[in-house]
Amino acid sequence: MTIIESSRHIEADARRVWDTISDVARWPEWLDTVDSVERLDDGPFRVGSRARVKQPGFPAAVWEVTELVDGHHFTWEAAGPGFRSIGRHVVVPAGDGADVTLGIEQTGPLAGLVTRLWGRRTRDYVEREGRCLADRVAASA
Numbered sequence: 001m002t003i004i005e006s007s008r009h010i011e012a013d014a015r016r017v018w019d020t021i022s023d024v025a026r027w028p029e030w031l032d033t034v035d036s037v038e039r040l041d042d043g044p045f046r047v048g049s050r051a052r053v054k055q056p057g058f059p060a061a062v063w064e065v066t067e068l069v070d071g072h073h074f075t076w077e078a079a080g081p082g083f084r085s086i087g088r089h090v091v092v093p094a095g096d097g098a099d100v101t102l103g104i105e106q107t108g109p110l111a112g113l114v115t116r117l118w119g120r121r122t123r124d125y126v127e128r129e130g131r132c133l134a135d136r137v138a139a140s141a
Helices: 014-022 024-030 111-139
Strands: 002-010 036-039 050-054 061-069 073-080 083-094 097-107
Touching: 002 111, 014 024, 014 083, 014 097, 014 111, 024 036, 024 050, 024 111, 061 083, 083 111, 097 111
Parallel strands: none
Antiparallel strands: 002 097, 036 050, 050 061, 061 073, 073 083, 083 097
């Protein structure tokens, strides 16, 4: 199992941060680590929601929301041959802003190989996603 995580404080209303990070269909507008996101269902983003996500240098993957607490966090998972990726997105109000933690966990028999092949890029993407989120929220203020 491999866990890659990045945390940062964003000087913006936690609700605005949450609304931005949970609107996954709009990620390609502001997130340079995502080429496309196609929601595979209609309606609000919720447990069971699915999306096909294409990122530069990775195969497209279908992610399914497995846990969601509105305004606070969502977790989604995607399966590959011999491994599972678990993405976590947490927003916690903190003073006049929000503390955000983004992370990805790789599990399964081939998780170590996946980390050796894509670990550096994954670490870079998780860090960039936090910076891009902060920039997007600041631009929408």
